[in-house]
Amino acid sequence: MINWNNLDTLASFRELQQSTPVDLVDVMTGESGAKRVKEYQVPMAAGFVFNYAARPVDDDILKTLTALANEAQLSDKFEELYNGAVVNTGEKRLVLHHLTRGQLGKDVVVDGVNKRDFYVEQQNRIADFADKVHNGEIVNEKGEKFTSVVQIGIGGSDLGPRAMYLSLENWAKKNGKFLMDAHFISNVDPDDASAVLADVDVAHAIFILVSKSGTTLETLTNQSFVMDALKKEGLNPAKHMIAVTSETSPLAKSPDYLAAFYMDDYIGGRYSSTSAVGGAVLSLAFGPDVFAEFLKGAAEGDKAATERDPMKNPEMLDALIGVYERNVLGYPCTAVLPYSQALSRFPAHLQQLDMESNGKSVNRFGEPVPYKTGQIIFGEPGTNGQHSFYQLLHQGTDIVPLQFIGFKKSQLENDVNIEGSTSQQKLKANVAAQIVAFSCGKTDKNLNKNFKGGRPSSIIVGEQVTPEALGALLAHFENKVMFQGFLWNVNSFDQEGVQLGKTLAKKVLAGDMSDALKEYASLLEI
Incomplete structure (x- = not known):
């Protein structure tokens, strides 16, 4: 039997709240960091690897997250969804996008x-x-x-x-x-x-x-x-x-x-x-x-998400760690940082996917939830972002978890060797350096040059941006968002939040308005 319960009612979540936070600077420095990078990763579809070594978890926290996945019945709920249950409770609809790419x-x-x-x-x-x-x-x-x-x-x-x-x-x-x-x-x-x-x-x-x-x-x-x-x-x-x-x-x-x-x-x-x-x-x-190749990759990603062991399910694991960061550590944002110019608009798509799905303040039954849901998503391709908003990410007062995406090869493979390395090598060197810089930091007596570190990140690594790889990457994030919605007990498949503005806009165009709405319309000379 499926139970749709709020996150804060789950015993494993309360246990997670009592867990000892991980000191990323400590665990990511020296040999312990090298060991984590080798061990804290899981294969994904289409040859990708999800590496979470620089996320703020350890074996004890991962054990509790596994218990949370089981208590929240994440696999059972996914199975209900793809077998045709009415999971979109707000609109009383099935949720069948997985069927567009496979059974x-x-x-x-x-x-x-x-x-x-x-x-x-x-x-x-x-x-x-x-x-x-x-x-x-x-x-x-x-x-x-x-x-x-x-x-x-x-x-x-x-x-x-x-x-x-x-x-x-x-x-x-x-x-x-x-x-x-x-x-x-x-x-x-x-x-x-x-x-x-x-x-x-x-x-x-x-x-x-x-x-x-x-x-x-x-x-x-x-x-x-x-x-x-x-x-x-x-x-x-x-x-x-x-x-x-x-x-x-x-x-x-x-x-x-x-x-x-x-x-x-x-x-x-x-x-x-x-x-x-x-x-x-x-x-x-x-x-x-x-x-068809794009659909094949998405189908592979969906199949990976059916794995019942969270430690072998990259989508579920990504979702669980994200909820830990949001609801225990209190981080409200996630930056998606693809080190691939091909994915220049991918973060914009993920903004809608994530924020429209899980930006909810009531649960599936229309009751207010007493905990944070959703997260603010933003991002730009590397290395452009490094020369834009990384200053705040490195030294700002807020900690923002980071989702890097990197590829071993460029799409065109038309490269030049300058000063001993190719452009693609420079790109990859930058993403590797950023992960370590964010997690480990650097001590300096001049506080303006001091980096506290402790900034969490994960990286998804693939061979090259191809249709199959793109489909698998898309499915990863779609299923991650779905699992997080299950954990927060919200309906990730309606979007009532976009309706009110539309309704008021129609009133403006029809001349049916008063008070502040009328004054703003006048200000804009409508």
Whole structure:
């Protein structure tokens, strides 16, 4: 039987609160540090390794975290989720994004529809469509091939797919998989759409409108912006647009689109990169085979997350240590620091994934929780971040746990040797140095140059950013967020916090406002 209990009611959590904090400077200095780096790591999917040597845990704390995982029934809850339980209690929905990339458990059938079969069908339809675009069977109204793809969407319809596209763009160019360049329009600010349209050959562009409900204000506004631009070029928008939506939305059977591909209410926007939301743009840009490799990596990551022993489950272990840092040590933020330019927008995607999922102050039953949940996520690629906000991370008054991501090889492998080392070697040297600098610090009589150390971090190390590796990395963080939501006993799969502002904005546009809202509207000359 599954028990959904608050974190502070669990005996193992109370034991964790009484644990002796680890002195990172002590354990990471000298031979003990070298020993930890070798021992405190666990294999991940797609050849990654999760190394947590510089996180503030020891064998005793890890033993208690294992007990916490078992008491909180993390594996059982994950099994319930992928077998089709109504885990999204706020919206009374199943949570099925794992099914978009594989079958982890028993068949999930809803209203007579096998959902795995449904998602595979959509992937096959997208693959067929993309192949026809690439070989010139589907062309613009002048009979010419499409050369660019533009995705119109916001939130999960933009952040994940955009981050995934940018992560694979250079890899695809090097490996002969770059078939169409992709662009993204998300912000309702007209400058966003204008800038993209100015950079695109509109006559040879195919536009993807992504809205599950078919009613997203920003997305429909940008669609109108694009349609107007197409008409000004003497083009029929219906010959240049496809939709990714639900089967029940007003976009589904509309003659305004070349085709429509479907998702459903069981795929949250921030978890939708492996659905048609990411599938259409990535298949058009790089080919269906590349998207299939991406899904393969995500499936491998999901399989790793089913391991019941937390010490062999990198996603669960990462989640447990993160909750310890948040709820026992009191650290409110985590910085995600990929030492890979390919992952330049990956932290932005993780901001939504994590903060929209677990930024909750009530539990699954709508009751206030008496402990901290969620965390503030931010980040930039290294080494850029080192010359930006690392000053605060090293010597500021707050301790911010760090999640490094590093790769042994660059994507292009087109490097130069300068002063005895290549650019990639310099990049890797920097991430290794930062981990030790943050954890060990440096004593100096001049306090302005003194580094206290004791700043925790972990690193995920992979071979190279490839489609399979990217899918596995995405699944790691999705499942980490899920496990943390289970521990905090919150619903990680709704997002009521985004609704109030939308409602008030509609009131402003309708002229239905008073008091402060009216005055702010006046200030902005609305």
